[in-house]
Amino acid sequence: MDRGDNRAHSDDVRSVASDILAHLDAAYNLARWLVGGEHDAQDIVQEAYLRALRSVATFRGGDTRAWILAIVRNACFDWLRRDKSCLFDEMADDRAIAATGEEADPSQILERAEDVGRIQQAIAQLPAESRQMIVLREMEGLSYKEIAAVTGVPIGTVMSRLARARRRLAQLLSHEGKEFAEEAEE
Amino acid sequence: MDCEDARDLLHAYADNELDAMTSRELEAHLRDCPGCARAFAADRAVKTVVANPALLHTAPAALRDRLLASGVFSSLSTKTEHERVRIPRRMLALAASLMIVAGLTWFLLSILARPGANALVAQAALASHLRSLQADAHLLDVQSTDQHTVKPWFAGRVDFAPPVRDLAGRGFPLMGGRLDFLRDRPVVALVYRRNKHVINLFIWPGESGKSDAERQGYHLVHWSDGGMTFWAVSDLNAPELHQFADLFRAESSPATKP
Numbered sequence: 001m002d003r004g005d006n007r008a009h010s011d012d013v014r015s016v017a018s019d020i021l022a023h024l025d026a027a028y029n030l031a032r033w034l035v036g037g038e039h040d041a042q043d044i045v046q047e048a049y050l051r052a053l054r055s056v057a058t059f060r061g062g063d064t065r066a067w068i069l070a071i072v073r074n075a076c077f078d079w080l081r082r083d084k085s086c087l088f089d090e091m092a093d094d095r096a097i098a099a100t101g102e103e104a105d106p107s108q109i110l111e112r113a114e115d116v117g118r119i120q121q122a123i124a125q126l127p128a129e130s131r132q133m134i135v136l137r138e139m140e141g142l143s144y145k146e147i148a149a150v151t152g153v154p155i156g157t158v159m160s161r162l163a164r165a166r167r168r169l170a171q172l173l174s175h176e177g178k179e180f181a182e183e184a185e186e
Numbered sequence: 187m188d189c190e191d192a193r194d195l196l197h198a199y200a201d202n203e204l205d206a207m208t209s210r211e212l213e214a215h216l217r218d219c220p221g222c223a224r225a226f227a228a229d230r231a232v233k234t235v236v237a238n239p240a241l242l243h244t245a246p247a248a249l250r251d252r253l254l255a256s257g258v259f260s261s262l263s264t265k266t267e268h269e270r271v272r273i274p275r276r277m278l279a280l281a282a283s284l285m286i287v288a289g290l291t292w293f294l295l296s297i298l299a300r301p302g303a304n305a306l307v308a309q310a311a312l313a314s315h316l317r318s319l320q321a322d323a324h325l326l327d328v329q330s331t332d333q334h335t336v337k338p339w340f341a342g343r344v345d346f347a348p349p350v351r352d353l354a355g356r357g358f359p360l361m362g363g364r365l366d367f368l369r370d371r372p373v374v375a376l377v378y379r380r381n382k383h384v385i386n387l388f389i390w391p392g393e394s395g396k397s398d399a400e401r402q403g404y405h406l407v408h409w410s411d412g413g414m415t416f417w418a419v420s421d422l423n424a425p426e427l428h429q430f431a432d433l434f435r436a437e438s439s440p441a442t443k444p
Binding site for chain 1: 194196197198201203221224225227228229230231232233234235236237238240241242243244245246248249250252253254256257258259261355356357381432433436
């Protein structure tokens with residue numbers, strides 16, 4: 001075995017390891033929002049990080065954040081596919097949006113701004129495909145291009161899923177606002 | 187541009203992902219179409235609500251420790267790597283942002299004055315914003331996240347009582363305030379933060395309509411409310427600065443609840 005090559009390779013791996021550790025908060029946040037449970041998210045992220053280092057050869061330089069988030073994202077979806085069956089029904093959102101058919105009221109949505117529990121519930125009700133868009137865009141601040149790289153779909157699909165997710169969230173948040181107000185009056 | 191096109195583009199506009207020309211066409215449509223303007227306000231509201239930092243999950247220390255104990259991660263040269271990793275990401279971003287501001291300052295100091303009342307005020311507000319962010323300048327006379335500390339500080343220092351709002355729960359924490367001068371008159375400057383971006387909100391008595399402007403990559407949003415003039419200045423993107431203005435205005439209006 002050639003020791004020189006080996007050392008160069010292990011330096012590469014160390015540098016990638018250090019880079020992806022810097023994105024651990026983002027990776028964990030994505031996993032928590034996708035799979036829900038704290039322990040499942042920790043296990044998935046740990047496994048994904050170790051797997052990432054074993055396949056450093058597939059990393060062609062560039063954006064380490066997008067690369068590690070893609071690996072974590074794929075691990076989460078593998079887990080979801082094994083564990084649940086109904087999370088990929090994107091049409092459910094379209095049906096829900098069409099069924100109510102009303103425009104959301106911006107001021108009602110803003111009234112929910114500090115009610116973290118309700119916002120969490122609303123986001124959790126989105127299908128995983130839509131939820132990842134919200135997490136990557138609004139919480140992690142990724143550009144459409146970066147989101148496309150992480151999720152493996154074209155930019156146009158990123159746009160339409162984000163649009164659909166926000167319309168649905170607008171409805172969920174303003175509806176809950178109404179129900180909450182009625183409860184409070186009683 | 188018709189409504190159908192506009193609705194397709196609203197989200198990308200709210201995300202700052204539209205090119206300048208399409209943005210301008212969309213802005214023109216939004217000025218004329220209350221329906222689309224309302225849909226856009228709903229988008230912005232959702233973005234504001236979902237950007238609440240309390241929604242972020244931070245990686246548990248146990249996960250970090252487990253990783254650092256396994257495989258290649260354990261061979262990372264220990265101390266510096268750990269410390270580097272543990273600097274909160276927002277702090278890094280804030281530091282980067284301040285450096286960029288400092289770097290741009292020399293360039294911005296050479297802005298030429300253009301006539302027009304609001305343009306002159308915008309210019310002064312931007313200059314003051316930049317001054318406040320320079321390393322040796324003071325950003326805050328009173329440093330507090332508590333509106334009930336910040337507001338009384340101004341009593342006796344200016345001859346009006348500025349509204350001070352707590353928007354921390356909405357992702358715009360208050361940092362404090364300072365006394366400033368804009369075009370030779372004393373004004374109140376409230377300082378808010380949005381992630382890595384600093385927002386200066388200048389307030390003084392008198393109504394002067396509303397406007398917005400973009401100068402050298404900085405955005406300014408101006409409105410009047412309750413006999414006061416407000417100018418918000420930041421390197422934040424335009425949709426988020428408008429969100430800030432919307433939230434501040436909404437909190438300012440007298441409660442309509444029974």
